[in-house]
Structures are given as C-alpha cells and as structure tokens.
Amino acid sequence: LKPDNYLANIYKLPALQAAPKLLGCILERRTGHGLIQLRIVEVEAYHQDEPASHAYRGLTERTAPMFEPGGRLYVYFTYGMHYCVNIVTGAKGTGEAVLLRAAEPLIGIDIMREFRAQDSITNLANGPGKLAQALGVNSTDLSGELISPTTINLVAPTGPLSKDVIEAAPRIGISKAQDLPWRFYLKDSNFISKL
DNA sequence: CTTTCGATCCGT
DNA sequence: CGGATCGAAAGG
Numbered sequence: 001l002k003p004d005n006y007l008a009n010i011y012k013l014p015a016l017q018a019a020p021k022l023l024g025c026i027l028e029r030r031t032g033h034g035l036i037q038l039r040i041v042e043v044e045a046y047h048q049d050e051p052a053s054h055a056y057r058g059l060t061e062r063t064a065p066m067f068e069p070g071g072r073l074y075v076y077f078t079y080g081m082h083y084c085v086n087i088v089t090g091a092k093g094t095g096e097a098v099l100l101r102a103a104e105p106l107i108g109i110d111i112m113r114e115f116r117a118q119d120s121i122t123n124l125a126n127g128p129g130k131l132a133q134a135l136g137v138n139s140t141d142l143s144g145e146l147i148s149p150t151t152i153n154l155v156a157p158t159g160p161l162s163k164d165v166i167e168a169a170p171r172i173g174i175s176k177a178q179d180l181p182w183r184f185y186l187k188d189s190n191f192i193s194k195l
Numbered sequence: 196c197t198t199t200c201g202a203t204c205c206g207t
Numbered sequence: 208c209g210g211a212t213c214g215a216a217a218g219g
Contacts, residue, residue, distance in 0.1 A: 077213080078202070078214090079213085129204060130203090175201085
C-alpha cells in the first residue's frame, strides 16, 4: 500500500480500530513561521453509542463533523480556554472520532515553543489542549479538511508498529463509561499525557 | 431562559 | 486541589 492509501483505509475504520493504528503517524502543519511535525503517541476513541462521546446525543451543530466521512477534523473548544483536535473516522452518518491526546515534537520545535510559551520539549504536546496549542489551532480551524496544506496533514509511519509496543487503558477526564479501555498509547514514549 | 459542567491546564 | 473562562447541553 502507498502511504496515502494506507491512511485512507484507516480513516474508513470505526474509531476503536482506527485509534491504535494512528499511533506513530506524523502530524504536520505548515504555518507562517515554518513546518511543524509531531509523532502521535497517545489517542482515545469515541463513538456515538457510548455516553462519554459528544456524538452520544446525536448530530448537533457542534458535533456535525463527527458524522462526516472519515479523514476530516473535529476540533472543539472546552473549559473556556482549550481546543482539542480529533480525526474523524468511519462512514458518513456514523458519529465517531479519535482524540489526539499527546505527540512527540520532531520538527519546528522553536515554533511550538512560541505557540505554547513553554520551553520544555516534553511539555509541548503531552495533553490534548497542549497538542492543539502547539499546532497553533484556534477557532478558525474548527472542523476543517484533514488533508490540506492550510490545515493539518497526516503522514503514515515508515513501517507498521508491532502490537506489543501499544498499551490500552481507560480514557482520561470523562465521567461516564470510565471502564472502557479505549485510550491507546506507545508504552516506551516519554511524551504521554499525565506523566 | 437559567444553570450546570466539561474528551483541560497550570500554579500552589 | 482550586481557579480560569465560555459555550453547549440539560433542566425548569
């Protein structure tokens, strides 16, 4: 499979299957200040049949992007000050997405330091709000196309990850469905949220 | 219409 | 552990 087809097939999957496959993929964005790249190390799956998901109560103006075909972005604003970035997956009409929780900075580190007002590399994108801020995401980026030079791009890893470097655990910061182990992260990463 | 509370972060 | 800060969703 070519890299593009590789990702296109992941976008078609249900969020629960797509989530672990997005680990190791490279997130990139071209900003006015230069190129930013990060390696995804932690994600969470959400879908409409489960009460912790924004899509649980059906299609609303806010959650509409989750019901679009896989490959778009679902960006939401929360706690009065933070943005979070999701990759929508699945077919049109199914409300599901993968929350990007943490990533390892690779390229454009000084740009991210500026966006975050933070010097420590391990503290640039080790949380969903921090990750969005490191990418320079704001209200103009709500629910855009994923594959576009003006928004955010995803690049497949050089090779498939072996299953035993991935850990599954309960999701963070939710009050419902806390038992579901739908959070996935790379075991050996130093860039996970909640160190 | 009014109230509640969140897929968070940071400083204490 | 609590404050910041605001919009979506729940409640009356």
